[in-house]
Amino acid sequence: MRSRDVGLLGLGVLCAVVVSIGAGGCQPEGNTRPPGWSGGPEGTAGQGGSGAGTASAGDGGRRDDEGEGATATTGSAGGGGGGTEDPPAARVATIEEITTGVVARDTVVELKGVVAMSQKFFIDDTRSGACLWGVFLSSPNLTETAANSGILAVSRSEASTDENGGVVCPSLENASAGDPFPDDVAPGDVLDIVGETTFFSSSSCSDACGDLDCNDESDPPETADTCRQDCGASPELVAQSAVGQYQVEWIKSVTRTGHVEAPKPHVLTAEEVMKLSSPTATEFFHAWGGVKVRLEGALAPVLRTDSMGEEVVVGAYGNIHLEGGPVQVGDKIYYIGGAQSACYRGPIYSDVNVVFNRVDGFLYNNFCIWSLQPANKCTDIDPPSEDCVTDALMCP
Template sequence: MRSREVGLLGLGALCAVAVSVGAGGCQPEGNTRPPGWSGEPRGTAGQGGSGAEMAGSGEGGRRGDEGDGGTTTTGSAGGGGTEDPPAARAATIEEITTGVVPRDTVVELKGVVAMSQKFFVDLTRSGACLWGVFVSSPNLTETAANTGILAVSRSEALTDEDGDVVCPRLEGASAGDPFPDDVAPGDVLDIVGETTYFSSSLCSDACGDLNCDAESDPPETADTCRQDCGASRELIAQSAVGQYQVEWIKSVTRTGHVDPPTPHVLTADEVLKLSSPTEAEFFHAWGGVKVRIEGPLDPVLRTNSMGEDVVVGSYGNIHLEGGPVQVGDKIYYVGGAQGACHKGPIYSDVNVVFNRVDGFLYNNFCIWSLQPANKCADIDPPSEDCATDASMCH
């Protein structure tokens, strides 16, 4: 029997309003940022990408010289000092994610393998556009614990004709950050950046500071607001566990191309850990790693504002039974995209059963979720607009 989850479709907009007036929490699907962070919900700040999430940038750290966006590039945009940067320490992904290499250490990762395309992460309050690429340890045939990490680079935001600060759309413009714009899974990279750890105490309570009576707008009601926030606390509690990253990217050099490793298939016990707020060891080991959940997998149906049951909820998220596990479109979604590959998933059949889902374990601001890089190849069955060609978005 299918499960139903009521009201989550409209809460993203509600939470965006709450954040804009300084109401902390209320991040049911990981799609809005905490108070004090600039930018708008999905689609209005250039990329959108499942909403404007903060995926671990912060405003501190070191900055280098600006890069030129080529195959070998140097620097992280957003300003630069005159001090010589510290020498990079040779390190592996495993050394970073197990704490052997301390946080805030400038490191060089040699020969790591890109596991995703470049995607929009966030727009910071200082006017920096953040771009992410998931990378894996070299010489693997299958992913494993402590072999993956998110690398986050920066470029300067633009000002559009309306005076709004925006980031370029990757579908048709250069990001201007150190990563090549056409970086693709299998590219072998040498990366120099700084080790960081993203976590936020702002998500400890789903709606702790939200006044549902004051902030609810049609078609939302105060009762629905309370119900949605309460239903989201279980997922949001996972945000207490942070994610290791390599940030403040100084340089990226592409040195070759290989077949990327296949995703590790999570066991039933590991899938349960994915939905547990106390499994810090699991998230530290598997955060940033591409993994696979095998089916049969039933979606948790939601009810939209028109009273219809839907598979795909707000911001392109799909919730799977047995966790719960949230599957998002953060990596491949581009706000205002023309091509199907950069739009949210489409599943009109509420009786769909998923055979598998491949994706990266990612702390998408408030929720640890599974994020496919390709809605046609990483999900079986693929999104309906992939037609019969599962390779169309490669």
């Protein structure tokens, strides 16, 4: 669990992130491993909360059959490691074919000319001792993102261990991840990628919460209260969801072939925002999961109370909740614990009367919570974090 000052979003991976394998409850902030976590039943890569210090951010959705038919990805940036057997031939596929189910899960695919939409970020560790890294991708030749045009790619590197046997993953602030993605991958990079289609879906996400909208006032009060208790949620916060997310995992090779202007994010309609706030909107999340989108308008935060009894914009786990759903906005992509640069720390909003004009981010299933994850606290949020202005930050 993060150790951080109230009002900051978080601090991410130290010079080396030490991740223990402890278990935690299913928190509304999405930063601890749900009870009984063992990854997706489909054998998928998963999402954890922002890892910090010695706290476990989750298991990363490891495959229960990890190691069988998988190719190790311990190579340096731009290349992958090799297994003992030749991998199956890759099928040339598109992101749309994967996210619409045309290409079956657990298929080795080659994505040609896809566009990076985010920097590389730390997802989690696995119980087998691997570090998971993520990059969001878009279909090529787009000026604006669209349904089924985005996906999360999950790569792996070999973790080291500390003196107590704990898993240690490097900090992207000052070390190479050692996975196939270039460490300096950036939005707009054109990539050819070989990996395997997977689907993140954890049975640890409570059916009681996944099948019930905790924020629906038409539900019987006793039922809604039970759901909130099970989810660890309070009435004003989002409910956990059992709806899974398409991914490309087990990345075997990455080749950067050029650079283009990344497509601008699709502006969600009022109807789409309400679907984003529903834990049961399966069709919507399958279409828009992994896609960068935009919320715009007068976006007021749901204020929380800190340990001192003061109202704050940013919650203890580094999440902001916006009214009108509500919608959870996190710091998963840019947060690096113990970072020296403020670019990798959480945003600061000391004015509880702040109203956001715009928030850009990726739809991401982060430990049973579908949330909006900005890639940059200075450019993806308007107004930007206060330290972006005072420190004149130019964050990557």
